[in-house]
Amino acid sequence: MIRALVLTLGLVLGLCAALAVGGRMAHLRMVTDGLPGWSEGIDDRAGVLAGQGRVAGAVLRWRQAGIGWQVTLSGADWQARGMARIMGWEIRIEGFDGVIPASLLVPGAAGMLALADGMLRIALPAGILTDAELHATARGLELTGAPPDGPLILRFSDGDWGVIP
Numbered sequence: 001m002i003r004a005l006v007l008t009l010g011l012v013l014g015l016c017a018a019l020a021v022g023g024r025m026a027h028l029r030m031v032t033d034g035l036p037g038w039s040e041g042i043d044d045r046a047g048v049l050a051g052q053g054r055v056a057g058a059v060l061r062w063r064q065a066g067i068g069w070q071v072t073l074s075g076a077d078w079q080a081r082g083m084a085r086i087m088g089w090e091i092r093i094e095g096f097d098g099v100i101p102a103s104l105l106v107p108g109a110a111g112m113l114a115l116a117d118g119m120l121r122i123a124l125p126a127g128i129l130t131d132a133e134l135h136a137t138a139r140g141l142e143l144t145g146a147p148p149d150g151p152l153i154l155r156f157s158d159g160d161w162g163v164i165p
Contacts, residue, residue, distance in 0.1 A: 038127035056104065075101070080115055091122040096134065102141055105134075105154065106161050111141035113154075120156075132156035133164075 041060075042053035050063040055073070062069045068085040071093055080098030084091055096118040102109035118134035134154045141148050146163040153164040 036125050036127050058104070073100075075104075078112070082118075082120070086124075089124045090130070091120075091124060093120040093122070094118070099139075102138075102143055105156075106143060109141070109143040111143070111148070112139040113137070113141070114139060116151075129156060132161075 038055070041055055043051060045051065046053060048064075052059060052061040054060065058073050058075045061072045061074075062084065064070075065083070068083050070081065071084045072079060072081045074080070078099050078101055080096060080100045082093040082096045084093045086092075094117075096115040099112055099114050102111045102113055105113075113134070113136040116135045116137065118136075119132065120129060120134075121131040122128065123130045132155065135151070136154065137151050138147055138149055141152075143163065146152055146154075155162055155164050
């Protein structure tokens with residue numbers, strides 16, 4: 001009985017490891033039609049350990065780094081990085097650095113934000129941003145309640161971005 005349990009456990013763990021190492025987005029698309037909308041931009045070759053895709057007009061890349069993933073979001077002349085971890089039913093991204101356009105966060109905003117730190121929480125499986133706080137330095141920022149230049153903190157709550165004085 002114990003041998004059967006150990007054999008079954010070994011088989012299940014082996015299958016999970018094979019999926020993590022060799023599973024690709026194309027495989028997932030073959031077996032289900034019920035994927036969330038945000039996954040449409042993910043390349044077919046993307047896997048759990050590394051991959052890329054397009055999100056909100058930007059290129060999203062990830063690769064496993066220790067117990068989490070190094071995540072990079074980039075556009076034509078900007079790039080931001082952070083460290084992602086899955087915690088329960090959310091992805092938590094921390095330790096930001098890089099430069100992003102303010103319009104990426106707030107439509108209609110102008111200028112750039114040099115990220116120094118921060119945190120994002122994204123609900124799974126919906127892929128919806130639920131909470132965020134970004135520490136940045138504004139460069140030519142045009143956003144209500146924010147200084148045009150200098151340090152600021154942006155917080156996302158209740159579906160909207162705001163500036164913390």
